[in-house]
Amino acid sequence: DSVRIGLVVKALGIGFFEAANEGAQEAAKELGDAEVIYTGPTSTTAEGQIEVINSLIAQKVDAIAVSANDTDALVPILKKAQQRGIKVVSWDSGVAPEGRQVHLNPSSNSLIGEMNVKLADEALQATGSEKGDIAILSATPTSTNQNIWIEEMKKVLPQYPQLNLVATVYGDDLADKSYRETVGLLKSHPNLKVIVAPTSVGIVAAAQAVQDQGRIGEVFVTGLGLPSELAGHVDSGAVKSFAIWNPIDLGYAATMISYNLVKGESSDSAIGMGRIGTATLDAEGSAAMAEPFVYNASNVHAFADIF
Amino acid sequence: MEKIMHKPLLPRVSLSYRLLSWEFFLLLITAAVFVINSLASPYFLDPWNLSDASFNFVEKAIVALPVAMLIISREIDLSIASIIALASVAMGFVAQTGAGSPLIMLAGLGVGLLCGLINGLLVTRFQIPSIVVTIGTMSLFRGISYILLGDTVMKDYPQDFAYFGQGYVYAMFSFEFVLFLVLALVFYGLLHKTNFGRRTYAIGNNPTAAFYSGINVARHRLILFVLVGLVCGLAAVLLTSRLGSTRPTIALGWELSIITMVVLGGVNIMGGSGTIAGVFIAVFLMGLVTFGLGLINVPGIVMSIIIGGMLIGVIATPVLLKKFRNRKPAP
Amino acid sequence: MKTLLQNREVLLAVLIVVLALMVGLVTHDFLLPSNLLAVYNDTSILIILALGQMLVILTRCIDLSVAANLALTGMVVAMLNSAYPEVAVPLLVLAGALLGLILGMINGVLVWKLGIPAIVVTLGTMSIYRGIVFLLSDGAWVNAHEMSGAFVSIPRTELLGIPVLAWVSVIVIAVMVHFTRQRRLGREIYAAGNNPTAAFYTGIQVGRLQFVAFSISGLLAGLCGYLWVSRYAVAYVDVAAGFELQVIAACVIGGVSIMGGIGTVQGCVLGALFLGVINNALPVIGVSPFWQMAISGAVIVIAVIANAKSERKTGRIILKKAALQSH
Amino acid sequence: MSESHSLFSLRGVSKSFPGVKALDQVRLDLYPGQVTALIGENGAGKSTLVKTMTGIYQPDAGELRFGGELISLDTPEAARSLGITAIHQETVLFDELSVTENIFAGHYLTRARSGRLDWPLMHARAQQILQDIEAPIDPKTPLKFLSIGQRHMVAIARALSFEARVVILDEPTAALSHHEIEELYGIVRRLKQAGCAIMFISHKFDEIFAIADRYTVFRDGCYVADGKMEEVDEAQLVTLMVGRTVEQVYPKVEAAIGEPVLQVRNLRHPTEFDAISFDLHQGEILGFYGLVGAGRTELMQALFGVSSGVQGEVEIGQQAVTIRSPADAIKAGIVYVPEERQAQGVVLELPIYQNIGLPQLSTINANGVLSDKAEYALADGYARRLQVKAPDWREKVGNLSGGNQQKVVIGKWLATKPKVIILDEPTKGIDIGSKAAVHAFMCELVQEGLAVIMVSSELPEVMGMSDRMIVMHEGLMVSEFKRDEFSAERIVSAATGG
């Protein structure tokens, strides 16, 4: 009997997760006796994910690997899944420790925070200014990982006195709202040099807004996004560089971890991730996959066709 | 045939006959879905699975009951999901003070009731169409939840609070499900067996004549809005308990699925007709369809195509049949 | 008495000006002509959709599927553009508008021929249309670099200092003013919504006009599909999610009666502008993002109460009058 | 006259609604230059025929000939293009649109080249037509600001805006003042001279004899007779209509007049009426007369608690009462049979017995739980007593004819055992048979000790039935007459403000 793993994403139809699914399928193929069920709700709600998880429980899958829309709201249903003997892994966006066995961060949160600040600093230098204002454009005010990253960024910022954080706004992962918020930032902060958007919808909209406002070269957008979605904006010059971890690897690793949990091939402190190596688990069962990778004009097109 | 447009959905047959046949029709479809599901997935006919699946729709179903009555009285409430959110936020704050489950529950019910009262007062005092009022309060109530909670989460609920949304009364019969059955009975009685229900129908059919018959139409509708708010508060208790936490995004988008349930149940969106039995069956129909499709891992958005198609199809079928029947004996 | 009706629109206009002035006190740049133009430009799509929606509401219907229609046509147009970049953009726009028209006609036929209430029909088609976006795109995005240069740049090209997007909305407004005042079909839409029975007696086919209204609303949504996708240079499943409620709110604030038969183009445009100013002002004056939703909700409620007060007839209590003419 | 001369003729026309055969093989001929009166009791099928002749309904069977040609009228448009135009019983117009637009809706005038609407021309034409019928109405006013009578004139103007060859008037005078009725007669005469074929439906015999040349009688959806007006008298027509003779039209019975039950002192309303004071005694029928728009309906609605902003004192049996809603009024013992039967009187989708039980659900079912049996029993008594014509009291009220619907409304109120019953135009659009029944019933009521207020625009009716009469003009009580002082001349002069 093959090992059946439910790969639950925040919502279907998001490029990042489609790429993660690719990695998951790759892992399944490599393992031979694993089957990945890729699924997720229509919109990024906890209730929708619970529905999906319910049907996975009913199908008696062996493991569930979930990128959560809500750290806490999924805990009861995932506890139930565990009671029914299902292994639970969260990846990308985590679930509170009671709700899962292992959490796989794409990278360490502090590393992501640091990376974002570093990118902002690079972007500031690209404008030719010594000092300048930066702003953060986030997704919804409730997204777990965004909030953690923003917090991490704020921890690092004091080391970069030339960066002056003036605002944090929320585009709710809606193109029009993110666009409007960006325009608002540009208007209300004339000395703004950098917009950091650690969200793939937001960064695209922000780049478009900067371009439409004719501020290319004066203001740069950076943050986290997919090469395929940002290639055009790197070309336009609105984005100098941005970072992302490899979503294919992330899906791959989450699948491998789930498989190994089901097979009992793990210890309290380490778990295999196939070709990626071995993840080290901390006391709360979280692991980090890899460092985020930086993309710019030199390499973005090579990756745009992949994810 | 006559071509008068303003009451298209009411074939001129006796009310009870028409409704009976509608429910029968729904029941048939539901049975068909049940059979198809059990053939399509080996996991379907498992009592525990069915019980788990019921959690996906029971809270919405509970709200659908008073909403059905409200729609029969020619009003509508689009703010229901936002009321659930605000009630849940209120419960979160009460829970934070260390209060026990009864007090938390009371807070949820109270805020729900208050929201319903606000909707009702706006509609009846200012005589504004409820669809318009509740489009506004929909943003308002959820907006207040955002103001209060921002990006934080409330999860200090006491242990025993989990019972409402996660507990079982007997074997696989969850508290939520049993509560739904009880409430369905209560609302069946209220709509079909009481003066209040009769007045609801009279108001839905002709509010002016109802008013001239000594019925306090405004108060009646106010009560219905309050009832909807109260039940939203109750749904908030169940949902919050099930999730074990509160965020302002809770129950996002539920208003449309609840109204879909009600309409699918044969309640005329223009008011005046519909039954609790119809809504009761429609709830299961929708629950079974989504669960069945979920078991074969159909993406949620494809399900929504199917639900949308089903909504139109189910409403259109009787109309089409009638047209077809009328065409045959051409003079 | 006529002045009373006009007053409501004047009132709304005054309100918008006051609002803009207040925002201007906080951020002076807000009142710069260039910024006001930008605000108008940003509201253009809302205006166009609201005008389509107005026609539908005038006939006592409602179109909840506009945003889904926009998403679907936008996705189709974007996919076509990325697959065949050589096809001229105007042809694509036409294709989008036609597709939108067809989607609107589907709504219209269901309402007209089967007599299903519009809210039910469009509740259904709204899920169906958006679901089809997912099926077509397989959940993938169409991104900026996959779109041709012309596709993205046309709406922002400036003619006489005004972007094409704004021009499009100006033209739509002008056509609508003409249509609702000077065209038989436009007037018949008012008649049909005001009193369906009377309309039928006078030989006006109410159902056919509902069909026409839905078709126009669909056509405009199709047009906006292109405008939206090119403005934000991205197409994905959730484009304009929930936007239908903004569109309806714009109509309602603009004094379009949800009971049908009442509403003007100018009111509707003002309603949309009102929301547009708020949407654009709140981020600028630095209102906490957590307050924005509550504020726009409160504004809708207040606007609607104000409308209801000015609409209230004197003396008699007039309850909703059922259409109960004997047959 | 032979059939070949008739302009519009119907043969064997049938039309059924579920459960009702509204028309059964009827025939009708309309001749150019002549007025044909269509006579029949409520529910005889007159309005249904009108709608069949104007393309609103499609007949189930039968043939229609126009100028000898066989035609079919699939849409109202088809009828209009032949020059068939009707003023329907219920004025169906557009409240929000201007008078001009109400006149031209559906056949707007356009500029030849651009296809744009020609508003100046339409306003001018509307002005012209309104002037012709001596209706001083500004064509640019929205219809909602007009009175009922003015609306009716707009409907007439609309009918005249077509190149009409057949003009159908379904009870056109029900809402018109004397002056307007005279105007209408003039219009009819002009149309006759222009060679139009006219069909005139009315329950008022004086009118029929005044303007009709021919008559056709229907009974229960069937054709009964036709002929020339010269050859019949009123009694014969009545016999044809109801199938029996009706002896007395106003069966006024003197009842013992007792204590005052209702005392109204200085009742006033900011916009509708002022300074209304009167007493109503047990066993009395108090008539309210006035032209349409005199404010009687508003006053009655105020007494019934429908209107807001009303001030003044109302006493029931020496007890001051505050009436803010119909519920208050019903509790105080005042009930109101409204003028607008279908909009205000009945719930069309509910069965007869539920309509009758509606105002006192809480009395029948004190514990709040419905008892169909009790409700049905209550309804049965009153429906029988009022002789509602229906197969069963479970029949939907919407399936009844106007007269029978009116009986349901009256039954509904009697069941509440009121002290004062207000009847607003109780016999408007009701045939002579049901009318007599209603009148007889009023007498029964006062004999049982009720007090009745009757609002009517039919002078003979008010004079025939009332013990006392109050005449209103422009929202004021202008005079009061005792039964022995009744004089048509003085009443009319008071009503017209003379």
Ligand SMILES: Nc1ncnc2c1ncn2[C@@H]1O[C@H](COP(=O)(O)OP(=O)(O)OP(=O)(O)O)[C@@H](O)[C@H]1O
């Ligand atoms: N749409 C309908 N559906 C069902 N029955 C109807 C409908 N319209 C009319 N009827 C029935 O057909 C019969 C004839 O009605 P109609 O209105 O033609 O009578 P009428 O002669 O005009 O009466 P009145 O003098 O009261 O106006 C009545 O029994 C009425 O109840």
Ligand SMILES: Nc1ncnc2c1ncn2[C@@H]1O[C@H](COP(=O)(O)OP(=O)(O)OP(=O)(O)O)[C@@H](O)[C@H]1O
């Ligand atoms: N301008 C108007 N707009 C709407 N309805 C009107 C208007 N004028 C009159 N009406 C209607 O006509 C009815 C009669 O009005 P009113 O009370 O002024 O006169 P009345 O003396 O009762 O006349 P009647 O009873 O003969 O119609 C009212 O019930 C009202 O519904």
Ligand SMILES: [Mg+2]
């Ligand atoms: Mg009639």
Ligand SMILES: [Mg+2]
């Ligand atoms: Mg009156």
